[in-house]
Amino acid sequence: MDMPAPSHDVLNRKSRIVDRLKNALSVEHVKSDPVETRAYECDALAAYACQPLCVVLPGSTGEVADVLRICSEERVPVVPRGSGTSLAGGAMPTSDCVVLGVSRMTRVLEVDYECRCIRVEAGRTNLSVTGAVEEDGFFYAPDPSSQLACTIAGNVAMNAGGAHCLKYGVTTNNLLGLTMVTMDGSVVEIGGAHMDASGYDWLGLVCGSEGQLGVVTEATLRILPRPEGAMPMLIGFASPEVAGACVSDIIRAGVLPVAIEYMDRKVIEVVESFSQAGYPDCEALLIVEVEGSPAEIDDQLGIIGDIARRHDPIELREARDADDAARIWLGRKSAFGAMGQLNDYMCLDGTIPVSELPRVLKRIGALSRQYGLDIGNVFHAGDGNMHPLILFNANSPGELETCEVLGAEILKLCVEAGGCLTGEHGVGIEKRDLMHVQFDPADLEAQMNVKDVLDPAWLLNPAKVFPLGATATRRAAA
């Protein structure tokens, strides 16, 4: 993975930069000893690591502004970081950068049930946002699988999704306001407890910009009343194609399940031996979850069951109670862990039109055989957000490289099928050099123009999202 050569000028000024930061924050929140900064050398794309110049952990919007002003003056690149759970290398440092972590900023600032929103500091974890309102019957909808650890700041940066987006949308659909600091230290207030923008949609623009436009320090999030109940159904099929067709039929029938999850044989076998969830012996299975009162759940599962039966399912299992439901979800929720026990894996995130599922799954199978690496498929089928897991052995020379080539082939296939490179993980460094597959130079130029406006010196997370070649001139001008 290419990263820009570090600026020797910045490296030579390390002690001056660290001193200035220590003057702005309390000393213990500026870490420059390699022993202490080691924890920040990578994110969840752990194949790549680099020690940063230093790490700062500001405790307020004001301190974030101070840090950015100093870094701006010193011309030091800044890599914002939430909890470091990015699978795309979004928080991957360079040796000449300051990592700015927001993990100390975790307070709930206001809960407003009348406006159905909560205002939090952006270092708060996703799950603990729901934790702050669940006793009152509310929840925050986006639920990335890392929700125990990942922060709202990171969720906003990557426009995080989750298993329940089919009904509730992703982060951008649940975001009402932000406090953000731009690279020059300006504090920007966007939106609030009201809906939609008067001028340009800054919230929409910032959400998913991968920390390249500003550092998010506070967020106002939409919270929703909890449904009366939820219940899953498990359906096993004889082929991936039939499972794919069933997904399309369910969506078309007018039922809007809260989630439709898919697993193929490879994943089913692995999770079955790992978690004994009692999954059937089949080529593909779906977990379809619906919400409502017990009678409403019965009605909806009845409709879904009727549709599924037209596709000759191998097994069709309705959860009768909370224990059944937990068992159905058990395997799905342990899928990533179970696959990790088997081998190293690379988790892709391409998204395709639901109608293309059968064809793309078949092609992925063929690519897997061609490259000689096993692939398990476990993903959010309702919205076409695939998660092929390519298994490889990191200790076997050349396998990581083969895996990356295979991954790129699969992502190109997703784009060719009318989809995109990444549905919820982000581009980061991982998919940066594939951007030209999906976008023409003019498309990328339009996006980079936005960064020119909000971060003219290209100091915020500069080596991410866009192909390095496309940003070289802009970064060099900085």
Add this chain to the structure above:
Amino acid sequence: MLIPADERELAEAVSGAARPLAVRGGGTRPVGHPVDGDDLTVAGLSGITLYEPGALTLIARAGTPLVEIQAALAAEGQMLAFEPMDHRTLLGTSGEPTIGGTVAANASGPRRVRAGACRDFLLGVRFVDGRGKIIKNGGRVMKNVTGYDLVRLMAGSRGTLGILSEVCLKVLPRPESTAVLLLAGLAVDVAVRAMSAALNSPYEVSGAAHVPVGLDGDPVTMIRLEGFEASIAYRAERLTDHLAEFGPVEIERRTEGPESATAGWAWIRDVEAHGGTGEDVWRFSIPPREAPALVESLGDARVVLDWGGGLVWAAVEPGCDARRSISSGHATIIRAEDETRNRLGVFQPEPEPLATFAEGLRRKFDPEGILNPGLMG
């Protein structure tokens, strides 16, 4: 009037423009500052190019009439869930609203409060920037975080950063059944509390509106439920109990169909109450809890509350500055004389550094100032 027939002609019209262009779709929503330029409409770029009901996606050229899209969706039992507002009654305009104009204005209706705004259903765009370059962003899939989200930037940018040539939208199933709960005689503050109680219930309320002076002269509060028939029957009953403290609830129930247009929601959506009068019309997007204070501050202005109080439409005395009545959110002049619009500004002034950023974006996307210059102030 320039009427390009396809995207390439549109790009040529822009790159060849010697002076500014006043861009429009059907011209039914002339909101914003007047633009001095040659008229250009995208109405010539028309037609649905892809519709996959099983994937809940529809792609259409920007000039496609909204009615054509709605008819195609209805034939498959689907709909535009954001319930786009039709401005013709309110603004006294004629012509055919287009999907491009709808997106450019981010026009949403009562269901916004639950389902989301137009911008939430926009999956992808193609547009022509001020130099005549064709640019795409987003795509046709439900989840897409590949690169910056210019899709949402284009929604609501009113043709000032680019001219939409094609849009891709997420669509949803049309509900099988609708029920409306009516509460009579509530004061505004009580009505906002009642709407809040309804929206905070688990029954997935898809509309919450209040009119202090309804068709029969008395206050009426409307709560809408949509879904499968059996579910709606159950939810209407439960919600009636839930709202007992606000007085007797009358339940209107019917199966979704053409007759539902008479249900009052189109009347709310299109703000028909303020159509054809001589007053100025202001649109306020505010935190719902602040609605009672806003209404009080507006004095004897006629108001319509939607989104549980988060959207207030006020008909006020011509020329007066109603923006002073809010402490947060934003106020937009939807209907007024040019003099009033120029004096007070149509849109909420943006605080720094956003105003500078907005100007910076316009310089990047439209360096020569060709696209609706000055429309957004």
